[in-house]
Amino acid sequence: MAAPAPRDPRSLPSSSSSSLLLEPHLRAKVPDTPPPVASMAEGTPAARAPPGGGGVSLRKELGLLSACSIIVGNIIGSGIFISPRGVLAHAGSVGLALALWGAAGALTALGALCYAELGLRIPRAGGDYAYVKDVFGGLVGFLRLWVSVLVILPTSQAVIALTFAASLLTPLAPWGCPMAEPALRLLAAAALLLLTWVGCRSSRWATRVQDVCTAGKLAALGIVIAAGIYRLCTGRPGWLHPSQALQPVLVPGADGAGAGTGVSDGVSTGDAGTAVPWQWWPGLGPVAVALLQGSFAYGGWNFLNYGTQELREPQRNLPRAIFISIPLVTFVYVAANAAYVTAMDPQEILQSEAVAVTFGERALGPLAWTMPVGVALSTFGGINGCLFTCSRLFYAGACEGQLPALLGMIHVERSTPVPALLLSCASTLLMLVGGDTEALLSYVGFTNLLW
Helix, strand or coil: CCCCCCHHHHCCCHHHHHHCCCEEHHHHCCCCCCCCCCCCCCCCCCCCCCCCCCCCCCCCEEEEHHHHHHHHHHHHCCHHHHCHHHHHHHHHHHHHHHHHHHHHHHHHHHHHHHHHHHHHHHHCCCCCHHHHHHHCCHHHHHHHHHHHHHHHHHHHHHHHHHHHHHHHHHHHCCCCCCCCCHHHHHHHHHHHHHHHHHHHHHHHHHHHHHHHHHHHHHHHHHHHHHHHHHHHCCCCCHCCCHHHHHCCCCCCCCCCCCCCEECCCCECEEEEEEEEEEECCHHHHHHHHHHHHHHHCCCCCCCHHHHHHHHHHHHHHHHHHHHHHHHHHHHHHHHHHHHHHHHCHHHHHHHHHCCCHHHHHHCCCCCCHHHHHHHHHHHHHHHHHHHHHHHHHHHHHHHHCCCCHHHHEECCCCCCCCHHHHHHHHHHHHHHHHCCCCHHHHHHHHHHHCC
8 A cells, every 4th residue: 555645845834923823732643744843932942742743742941950949949938938937836945946947858858759759750740640640540630630720729829929919019008007909919910920921931931930039039048047147156146045945935825826815025925814835845746746837838849740741851850959959948947947046036936927027127237128029039939830830730631631632732832831821820810809818728728638
């Protein structure tokens, strides 16, 4: 039988067209159709077709630096700047709290290394969803996918976007006046739309935004750490002095979890108005809760696995990124919390609404403005990281046939999952309209407990 005649190349669509060209990630192999070549921006290599011909695929844009910035940028959020008090409240002393921050980092590193093994054995986009589907079957994977799509990721993005808006607008509000809720929502929506456009335009642009935001938040925390080292070197160790590091911390309420009702002269009091001190060893239960609180602060270490398919040399760069990022974040968390107690006593940390801002006012002098900027960069990078994760999850679900096929399409010229990014943006905008920050946190927290 004669081989079919090849198609005339002149009949193929021109790659210079300015219209939005989308093709499915996987297309049936057609022997007589050459794979399409997508024209890219000048200086950028064209997207490679999947093995076997036909279709286009996500381009491998992520190197080691970008992989580290995704992990670090998603772990370090606004919490370390605003309220790093959960561990201290339950640990009962500054020294034990710092030790538990380090222990939580070590546990996170072990979990991340196990996750890296999964990422190398199942090198597909989708992260948790891809692994759950392969191990437990399609039904469990389907449920995990739709819970993430409808609740967890859009709600998390909305909370981070609102935090970003508040960090920018609150310093501009008149003293003592609450910030207008519509202004917060509009700024949050604007940031989300801008980052969605960046992600649709180029994965490389999105990773550069993540790199800049990660560098900015590390620089802000570096200033905090440097100020703490300076205070130590000038004989002002504060609560890091050995005579005070294991002293009991006075916390609100008899259970140490904030049940108190009054504060007098900087000393937290319980319901009856009496100070409730902890011993230096509060017991196994509170220590376990403190360790759990610390582990929550390291959340986000798994986000790189959602984009394994876009990582260059994943066999080398995925473990390397974890080996670099987790120890770096652990050092930053321990050092920043140690720096805080050189200028603030534990009661002030537990009562402060913005620990880094208070620390800046006391220890940084003219550099105090860097703390609100650090919070803004941290949350802006968080929005970008969540968009990356959510869109890759939508894309992976569509490729597996558990979401509409449209979401498995990518831009021919730019190799970005445009439909998945647009749906991720739209679902987050709906969350911004639907509830305030507290309601969203309760919503996503309950759902996370189920999964």
